[in-house]
Amino acid sequence: MNSVLLSLLIFIPLLGVFAVLVVPSTYKSSYKYITLTISLIQSILALVLYQGFDTSVVGVNTLDSFQFVEKVNWISLQLGGFGKLSIDYFVGVDGISISMVLLSILVILVGVISSWNVSEKAKGYFALFLLLNSAIIGCFVALDFFLFYLFFEFMLLPMYFLIGIWGGKRREYASIKFFLYTLLGSIFILVVMIALYISVDHPDGGHTFSLLSMMDSSNYSSDAFLSLSGNHNILGYPARSVAFLLLFIGFAIKIPAVPVHTWLPDAHVQAPTAISVILAGILLKIGGYGLIRIAYSIFPDAAINYSWLVGFLGVVSIVYGAFNALSCTDLKRLIAYSSVSHMGFVLLGLASLTVEGVTGSIYQMFSHGIISSGLFLLAGVIYDRTGDRLIDNYSGLAHKMPKYTVVVVMLFFASLGLPGFSGFIAEVLVFLGAFKSEILPKWMTITATLGLLLGAAYYLWTIQRMFFGKYFVRKSEWDNKMFDLTKREYLMFIPLVFLALLLGVFPHFLLDLMNTTINAFVEFVHKTGIAQ
């Protein structure tokens, strides 16, 4: 059953790129409308996808239970001594990826609206934006490792230019740092991809890049380098463990986990608002998604052995990120570090390898995607008006911008995990899973709770400093620029706040979508992982 829906989602933005390139620069203002149209079409398709998605079907490791599958032979060569090279254009969704696809489409739509004011080199900006859009969707639906890697790498270049050309003062430094870090990570992933490719036999002979074949232990011949029973070593360590750790490093850079997180604050602070939104809302999730889809699913045995490490780095990220956020003077940097802290929960939940924990982990990705997008937009609102984001430069904004303050308070509370918001559900699930887990020691989870406390501290402190007290801005000429939210800005915030609330009160919208898949995933990891 081939369905073209996912391909449409991936390739419609490419049509947009073409349209943007063809329309001459004199009709500059049409670029944003093209981009918006594309995003709206994608949103409609996303609704179709959501409607057509059968929540009772499993996914994870069996081809039959993936939905909207499209599999086309892309490169297939019968090579002499080299075996058969086969790369498929192979896409499909299950409960985990569909939630990410929906999130991406939503965040991209918000991103388009927030780039409404971009007029400098608009052609390049919107072309790159659409290119990024295409790569993001592709990354979440790819079921062929090569295809995944292709989209994964393909996000780097547009991102590099988007930060580098339209970014802030130190954009040059930030963009190259982002690029080098992520490329380093993807090199680790590439190593494992090649090793897996050579180890996994295609059912029809030769090798294959299909992720699903890689998950099936019967596809590894007994002497294959990464076979489950194999006793191959790399420098004295079991090959499968090394491969898992390499993947973990690669994706940890993307998430990002401490100690490979240092690119994130720089990239965020320098990136234009819309790009920060995409970066925090979607790109970080690819790290978490990759861990689930690739590292944990293909190496369940190593995953069980090293989950404590994943959890440990998660806890370190939570606490260290929160402490850093506490000391930040720049609002955007604060939000960036809060992202590091919140993405730590994703790692902790996944490492627990319980149904609750993994559900919490994915829920946290979704919720953080919505909330952090909102937070970066908030920082953008202030920056648009004054060109300055230092917390100390403002005080008592509630008097001048009451509506803005309401949104800020709501999103801050959502982010720190107040009951009633989506962040709360996610964190509760993560903690439930982590406490229940037999893999993670209890002290880790207890330490992680410190992150909640610190989160409340830095958010409340920021609200107190910036919004309460006597009205004050550093420079008098900013005074008349401090108008409240415009209609366009409302348009961006309303869906985000609404969703954060909706998912906080009625979590089953999202939980139902992914429940079956996560159950199967956890069972699969335990069964395959311990059997070895």
Add this chain to the structure above:
Amino acid sequence: MEYASQLNNQLQNTIALLSGYWPEFIIVIGLVVTLIIDLIFFNKEKNSNWWIGFVNLVFLILAFTKQVDVYSYFSNLGEFMKLVLLFAGVLFIVFSLTQTHQTKKAGEYYIIFNGLLIGALLIAKSTNLLVIYLGIEMMSISAYVLSAFSFNKNSAEASLKYLLFGAVSSAFMLFGMSLLYGFTQTLNINDFELLHTVKVIGDLPIKLAVFMTMFGFLFKIAATPMHIWSPDVYEATPTFVVAAFSVIPKLAVFVLLFNIADKFLVFPEVELLLQFTAILSLTIGNFAALWQKNAKRMLAYSSIAHTGFLLIAFFANMQSFVFYGLVYLIMNFAVFGLVKVVEQKFSITDIEQYIGLGKKIPLIGVLFVVALISLTGLPPTAGFTAKILVFSGIWEKYLTNHNPVYLSLFVFGLFNTVVSLFYYLKIPYFMFIKKSNEVILNEHKSSTVLTYLIGSLVFVLILCFFLPNSLMDMIYSINFAQ
């Protein structure tokens, strides 16, 4: 009587085999014709430069089509790579044709280039020490002269340096070859039985001879530590000539290495030497490129690093080498072509002067990005496919022989990719990202044909990523067993 018929048979065979040399003959004829045209029409005809180039192009295309026949008959690696070399030659001449009004001494320019090409073709085909030496010298001497074709002080200096280094390395190589001849009593490498000879002569002299010969070869492919000539030469030489330098001699000598591999690599030391050179070339090439300010000099170091990659491909398997070599050819011609366009338009070659050019010449900027991304080896370009093939090849080799050196080739290769990104991105960085203070540059006209040519090369790079099937099928149809 019997002897006479045997001789007759041999003669018949030789004549039959000679038909395999048609491409070379055609080029020689072309060379002579150019010489005559140049003598008669030089400076008398307004468009003489163009005509000379065009005549050469016709002869080269003729040679190329002839080579297609030859390849379909023999279909081995050497003949295929000769096709590739001729293709590079055609590209070079087409590129040069777009610049005719600037080419000084066009007659000599094309004649000497033909000399270089014939040398390369001989190297790619032969396993006879004398012919190899002849080919290498022919190629080298032409190269020494061509590198002086900018006709300025730097160019002369580079040419002299090249000549001095080259002469010394040739002397070493010739000494090594003569020793080999003495030890083995034959000039034909296919008849070498070095392991057997070791028993007769002893270990050290033979290995010394092989090493000396190898050093001569490594000099030609600019592998570290025999690379010191190349940055100076690349910087001062006319840009298209550099493009040819970075591809033609390199690929020819690599084919030679393949041809003699099973005779020379019987000693583990020789293999280790090559592997060590690969790692050194990669690392030194990439790290030195980080500090370069001149685009051509940076690309010189980049091509040293690519020698390292080609050496890794050499150890991986022939198929991945051929693919990498072809892609490398296209990438290098594209990038050097772009450097030339900028050089011609604004007369600059320093990377820092590229500042803000992205706004002025966006198309060139985009082409630069794609070509450089391909050199780095990122998708969606053929450079990525080539790297994947090389790395999976070397990994497979490692799995079969468990030699840690292969693993280190793999690791060094991969991590050098990250290093290389840093300097390749410098050009897009200055073109697009760095804010300029509106330096006013004198803008000259540049050839639009050249831009389209480069555009089509870049398009091929992308096409080879998405649809590599036909190219791969072609490569896998090569009869590698010989």
